[in-house]
Amino acid sequence: MLRAVLLASALTLPLYAQDGGQLFTLYCSACHGADGKGATGGQFPPLAGSDWVMGDAARAVKIVLHGLHGEVEVDGRKFNLEMPPQGSVLPDDQIAAILTYARTSWGNKADPVTAEFVKATREATADRKAPWTANEILKLHPLPKAKPPIENLISQVYEGEWQSLPDFSQLKASNVEEEHDGKISIKKAGHDELFGMVWEGDLTAPEAGEYLFRVDADDGARILIDGKKIAEVDGTGPMDGGRAKEGSINLSAGTHKIRVEYFEYKGNEGIAVAWRPAAVKGWKALSDTSLKGGRDPILLGPQNGRAVIYRNFISNTTPRAIGIGFPNGVNLAYSADNLTAELVWKGNFMDASRHWTDRGQGDQDPAGEEVTKLSGSPALPKGSRFKGYKLDPAGNPTFSVQIGNQYVLDEWKPGTFQTLPALVRKISVRGGSAPVEILLGDKQAAKQSDDQQWELVPGLTIHTEGLYPEIRDGKTYIKVPPGASVPITYCWK
Numbered sequence: 001m002l003r004a005v006l007l008a009s010a011l012t013l014p015l016y017a018q019d020g021g022q023l024f025t026l027y028c029s030a031c032h033g034a035d036g037k038g039a040t041g042g043q044f045p046p047l048a049g050s051d052w053v054m055g056d057a058a059r060a061v062k063i064v065l066h067g068l069h070g071e072v073e074v075d076g077r078k079f080n081l082e083m084p085p086q087g088s089v090l091p092d093d094q095i096a097a098i099l100t101y102a103r104t105s106w107g108n109k110a111d112p113v114t115a116e117f118v119k120a121t122r123e124a125t126a127d128r129k130a131p132w133t134a135n136e137i138l139k140l141h142p143l144p145k146a147k148p149p150i151e152n153l154i155s156q157v158y159e160g161e162w163q164s165l166p167d168f169s170q171l172k173a174s175n176v177e178e179e180h181d182g183k184i185s186i187k188k189a190g191h192d193e194l195f196g197m198v199w200e201g202d203l204t205a206p207e208a209g210e211y212l213f214r215v216d217a218d219d220g221a222r223i224l225i226d227g228k229k230i231a232e233v234d235g236t237g238p239m240d241g242g243r244a245k246e247g248s249i250n251l252s253a254g255t256h257k258i259r260v261e262y263f264e265y266k267g268n269e270g271i272a273v274a275w276r277p278a279a280v281k282g283w284k285a286l287s288d289t290s291l292k293g294g295r296d297p298i299l300l301g302p303q304n305g306r307a308v309i310y311r312n313f314i315s316n317t318t319p320r321a322i323g324i325g326f327p328n329g330v331n332l333a334y335s336a337d338n339l340t341a342e343l344v345w346k347g348n349f350m351d352a353s354r355h356w357t358d359r360g361q362g363d364q365d366p367a368g369e370e371v372t373k374l375s376g377s378p379a380l381p382k383g384s385r386f387k388g389y390k391l392d393p394a395g396n397p398t399f400s401v402q403i404g405n406q407y408v409l410d411e412w413k414p415g416t417f418q419t420l421p422a423l424v425r426k427i428s429v430r431g432g433s434a435p436v437e438i439l440l441g442d443k444q445a446a447k448q449s450d451d452q453q454w455e456l457v458p459g460l461t462i463h464t465e466g467l468y469p470e471i472r473d474g475k476t477y478i479k480v481p482p483g484a485s486v487p488i489t490y491c492w493k
């Protein structure tokens with residue numbers, strides 16, 4: 001009996017690992033990186049070393065089935081992006097193989113996931129339509145307690161009046177404490193002015209390489225690694241990002257001594273310390289206060305010839321906007337409220353740093369040029385419902401809208417028009433008997449510029465095949481009969 005079980009697992013494990021690797025490359029690596037560290041230098045969250053992947057497998061299965069959106073912290077770094085659901089594309093056994101691979105690769109260690117488990121999880125969450133938020137998932141499947149960012153951390157409090165960093169080695173601490181949460185904090189200092197603090201502990205570099213450290217303080221602070229000064233903010237002043245300092249050091253893999261010194265003169269007080277591998281974007285906080293400012297632009301963009309999706313608040317469109325960056329340098333934002341593409345632009349896609357490095361609020365501007373607003377009102381009749389989107393293997397979306405017994409499928413792909421980069425849209429209507437009228441633009445009555453070419457808004461033309469746009473009340477529509485597929489090419493002229 002025991003032998004049979006051992007034999008069975010010995011046979012299935014390597015098989016899973018093989019298939020899982022290939023499937024991972026196909027379905028996950030565009031965003032999470034072939035090495036699991038997160039694509040585009042870690043702008044996407046890592047699966048390597050991620051607690052989300054290990055432990056209770058239901059957490060990762062549900063994320064793969066239904067997707068994840070909103071703010072999420074992975075291995076000390078914050079992300080605020082959108083993972084599209086994969087449940088309709090991937091059958092149970094493939095999800096099991098992929099997650100088994102992710103749970104046993106790049107140093108990850110966790111039990112394999114079976115197809116039966118994925119099936120049961122899928123059935124138990126059949127009602128789930130929207131992507132999860134991190135909070136929802138964590139309520140159901142909490143993460144193991146995270147390792148403290150600084151281990152064996154000790155804090156010492158000093159009393160005195162300084163307007164620049166003193167030589168703490170000449171001073172006697174009035175209080176020494178172990179800080180089990182491993183975070184630099186002045187909350188328990190017992191003072192709010194005329195004091196200093198020193199923290200010492202162990203910091204583990206996961207691998208050898210260059211690491212950056214950043215410190216900001218009200219009033220002064222410095223960071224030392226293995227006794228070497230890395231960055232210092234001296235004198236008195238506010239902690240608003242303007243005085244923050246950065247430094248770097250090459251570290252071997254393993255544990256290093258970190259020492260942080262701080263003083264507060266009068267008025268407001270605070271300290272923020274963070275670090276990151278030089279090659280990876282996104283600071284990891286070492287303090288209970290996050291850094292302000294110091295944002296690198298994090299340019300999201302397509303990779304490996306595949307379109308990239310970004311769901312967040314995008315300026316100049318509605319709250320439920322879906323951004324798509326295509327590999328030919330054209331981008332669009334689709335509004336799930338108005339059921340159409342509302343913005344198109346060229347060049348860079350999105351700068352996601354606002355949402356990554358702190359709790360950025362507000363809308364994100366497209367990062368590129370020639371941002372063109374096509375329309376800003378509902379494109380389909382009242383009662384139409386957004387049903388979601390599917391991505392083809394190249395990451396190109398088809399948005400789907402239901403109107404009674406009819407479906408409008410709105411597909412967008414990168415293309416060219418007379419050698420210029422363009423967006424190729426295909427609108428199809430399925431079911432029903434009446435044609436569906438779709439708003440293309442409400443900024444002006446489209447002006448015909450050539451046989452099948454129209455200026456939809458100043459600077460942007462559309463080229464239609466088979467059907468002509470219709471103009472009414474200064475707006476441009478297209479009427480698509482059931483069963484038809486109408487291609488429309490968008491191009492800047």
Ligand code: HEC
Nearest residue numbers: 027028031045046050052068069070072079080081082083
């Ligand atoms: C189109 C890009 C994309 C694809 C494809 C994708 N993911 Fe994700 N994934 C993300 C993003 C973005 C997040 C973070 C979402 C957020 O910010 O809320 C994420 C989060 C996760 C998380 C939780 C956080 C973490 O880093 O551990 C897991 C687990 C995960 N994805 C697994 C997978 C697996 C397995 C696949 C392949 C089946 C996959 N993802 C495919 C973009 C993607």
